[in-house]
Amino acid sequence: MGCFPCFDTKEEGKLNPVKESDGRKQGQPMVPSAISGLPSGADRLKSRSNAASKGELPGPKDGPGIHPGVHIAAQTFTFRELAAATMNFRPESFIGEGGFGRVYKGRLETTGQIVAVKQLDRNGLQGNREFLVEVLMLSLLHHPNLVNLIGYCADGDQRLLVYEFMPLGSLEDHLHDLPPDKEPLDWNTRMKIAAGAAKGLEYLHDKANPPVIYRDFKSSNILLDEGYQPKLSDFGLAKLGPVGDKSHVSTRVMGTYGYCAPEYAMTGQLTVKSDVYSFGVVFLELITGRKAIDGTRPHGEQNLVAWARPLFNDRRKFSKLADPWLQGRYPIRGLYQALAVASMCIQEQAATRPLIGDVVTALSYLANQAYDPKTASGHSHKGSGDRDERRNRDDRGGRISKNEESGGSGRRWDFEGSEKDDSPKETAKMLNRDLIRERAVAEAKMWGENWREKRRQSAQGSFDGNNG
Template identity: 45%
Template sequence: MSRHVYLSFLLPLLVLPSTNSVYFRTPLFNGTSMNYQGDAVPFGSYIEFNLVNYINRVGWATYPERVRLWDSTSGQISDFTSHFSFNIDTTFGAPNHGHGLSFFLAPVGFQIPPNSAGGFLGLYNTTTMQSSLNQIVSVEFDSFSNDGWDPSVEHVGINYNNISSAVYTPWNASFHSGDTAEAWITYNSTGRNLSVFWNYQTTSDPRENSSLFYIIDLSKFLPEWVTVGFSAATGSGSNIERHRLLSWEFNSSLSVGEKRGKKSKKTVIIVGVNVPVFILIAGSITAYVLLWRRKQRMTRKRAAEKMTSINEDLERGAGPRRFSYDDLVSATNNFSDQRKLGEGGFGAVYRGYLNDMNMEVAVKKISGSSRQGKKEYITEVKTISQLRHRNLVQLIGWCHDKGEFMMVYEFMPNGSLDSHLFGKKKMPSPLGWAVRYRISLGLASALLYLHEEWERCVVHRDVKSSNIMLDSSFNVKLGDFGLARLMDHDEPGPRTTGLAGTFGYMAPEYIRTRRASKESDVYSFGMVALEIATGRKANDSIDENSEMSLVEWVWDLYGCGNLGLAVDKKLAITDDDGKRQAEFLMIVGLWCAHPDHNLRPSVRQAIQVLNFEAAIPDLPRKMPVPVFHVPLTSSSSSEPGSITNTSLEAGGPLFLYVNSFSFRFTSFSPNISFQGDAFSSNDVLQLTKNAKDVNLAGSAGRESSRLRMDSSGAWVSVASVEWKSSIKTGSQANAWVSYNSTTKNLSVFLTYAENPEIVWASSPTHHLASQLTPRVIEPSVHAAAALRSLRWCLQDRAYKSSFEYTEI
């Protein structure tokens, strides 16, 4: 039986502010969805603004309901977003055209002014063109430069109460003629920021600016209630063009406060019963509130101390300035999605505009879930603030405020290299070969400065195409120094506790040892060089039917004398100099990506070859196999064993720590227990049956499992490295599996009889024995055949450990 106590209290009335919001989306236009004036006519999927007569005409399309822009009681201003698509066809009056399309906000009841065609764009005339009484704010796509009030170029501009634009940016209407444009016009009431962004489906030009910002308090220039819509106009003579609105979506939100008066007072009175219980509960609540407040004060104090510590760390250096959180909120329109340039595991990057510095910037905002925390943030700011080189991105400033970590960089109009090489967004034209070769030299120059020319050596650790930025002239700017490490020029690279970087660009010895170095940066440079030349990603397979990596594919073509087949087909290089440069860049890429770090060049040597100041290296015709040395340990060792196989198109044999299904042996004696297809034959232990009449020629394999043991008991890898076989069928292989209890490191090493060097080693797997295995274990061997026939034969097996285990 349960007891329920119902308590009621005398509670104050909470009055929530009402919200005055407007949202509409018009994918189809008809006679009721919009109000039409002048020549504007709906055609279902679009609105035609100037259909009747193209000369000196005006057309309007406005939303039929009024929109509340600001609240006269509270003074609050609405945020809004106007998202629309349109096209302008300038071919009707070719070679001339004019005049343009505008989105506008105006007083309710505003009508088309008389004599407002042509350059007045249907909003002004000679009487009202510069009047403060107009109460009009507009964004114009102006395709004709009018003497007297327009700049000397076609432009996109922001206007208020004036035919002359307050701010503008050049825009080429004829270049985009007939192409569909998508535009966003947003207003952020906190920063008083009116912003415009636009792009085209097929004719976007990275050299053309596609955004505009202006700080304006709309409540000072517009009435409380407004009309929103579009206006388009043509001019006289041959200055005509066609304007079409294809879609429109509008969203605004405004919190409206209520006036207080006697009639508006609302009181809810619920008489409490059981006074002693009420006093007890009230006392408990009071104590809880006091404790909670104390905890909050301590939390704020610790946060303030932490922020002070970070700021002191950063302010010891010179150069970049400190920004407040509000500065960056205003610069990025409150970090709106329309300003977002990209997003990754670290967080997001936003495009912003600093009014006091009159410059565009990129603001990197680190997310709370990112692995890049205080240490990486301070490392990046302190490292890059000390570096000065034409091919390194410039840090403008930083911000640690309200628990946020942010960095402000110079804005790169052409984005990152990967967006041009592999981006899904169609570019006007692919990067030409001359630009690509200059990019490779610029990247090499940046690394040379980091490795050799600065006072200390900087190991970047994350050189990849997405961290290579391009300015307006496609000059390289290497960025993202969050993983960088400083060291003296003559000391080895620092060992890290975990891998940091991007697979596909990480050197094999770095994956194995966790020690970053100049050589590991050179490896990453080599992979980027191959990407630049081939137009293929470093970490992708060449095709769906092959697991061959980019460097393997290029090396195979190099060995066959067909290196030219690897060049990006989009380039179509025809001149001899270009072909020679492409060949040199790919050979340098292979040289830098050599599996043996001792055989890689320095960045300086690579630059000398790329500048034709040194001969190209004579590389092996077949890609070498990485060579590692067997570590000697005091806690465990193993004696040679061998495995023979007829195919590797399957999972390889694994030593497993198991406590259920497996078998244990010290020699191939009759007392060994077998499971599955395993059996003893001719002094060897055959683990899988031999299939007949199966063509296994040319097969290769990889241990590529990614998951742990599932509920059915299937074993899969927790760590793996690529295993490639270049030996003949039936060759003898020797394997060692060792476990070091001091370092908690489980390692695998493999050699072949023809080559006694260690040719394969696994990545270490930490904390295995005590956490994942029982106290009593059975050492065992397991094998499996997958898609094709396979035979695994165990010829010899030895096990040795430094501790005793109980016989079962």
């Protein structure tokens, strides 16, 4: 699905200039509010100076909107160079298409590097502003979970972006409409992808100064490197977040249907919590294997969030939310915990959603709990797995949850529940309670601490038994 303007279709003005703050955290990447004066590939050919060869942007005197000392390190390419790299954009090089335009696989003649070349659709909805924002964002923001921008072309009316090539395609390619010969993602890989994508958002929200709101988080924008390392791509719709005492930024509504947070779609008021909602939708896609919007499904199941929400209220129906392609190969407790995180992210009220940093903490724990279907007890979708998991948990000496004597906040992030908590009412309380940041962080940390403590006690017990 491409991007769409829900309301106003006129172009936005340039981003407001942002003054440097003396109190910003050291090491945070400063994001200028606008970009102009991009050198073209032809400019680079005219001057072979060191600055030109590095593709640096001109200083402030050459164009407004660039902070002093900020340089764009992306290379500049001529259209001829990129045409040669992609064999004149022939169909054999075509690898995908999005809201920006068509993407081709290519090889740079100068270095031999394999790249992905995205060519702006001059008749598309996204225009020059989105191209400039993408160059700016990906040139100044660097993280293992953000795609690496190698360079760009701005010759005449041609607008192209050159990225590192991601050999495994997008997350969407591995979740939906799988060909018969393609293996579905296993549980461990899904949790790894979710945790990595959340870390990319955390970098944008918490490390960039001012924060960056991604605004188009969806499965097709999560690209996969070797080893299923996820990287966020397509930053053309990214916006600088609120600064100072402002709670939000107001903008025309842009995004992809099915992923937009409800308050943003209705009011145009954008916050980092809007991204958290979109993340929750993608996480639900990972858990369920369903599309955010699927017109081929029966009425009432076409919208993923609308279909899933009632099932959150009855723990006995949780197994219905697991992707059938997993064929029951997932940890019961891990499924409950993943559903709890997804449920909190897609809360209708933005204030009740967790911050992305808390989501990262929780998902990092889940991703580190490797599930081995060969050693795990088998279970089916009829509920026998639920009983098996409880029995196995009892054999290990109880469930992994917060120690009642350890103090902390009164209410718990108790994802496991107990056998007496199977009622819809208790399950709804378990999943839909209003969480605050401090409690979420403390509880997520407690998972790991209790798990390690039980492992230590178990190992100690085995040692004592062997030496008794």
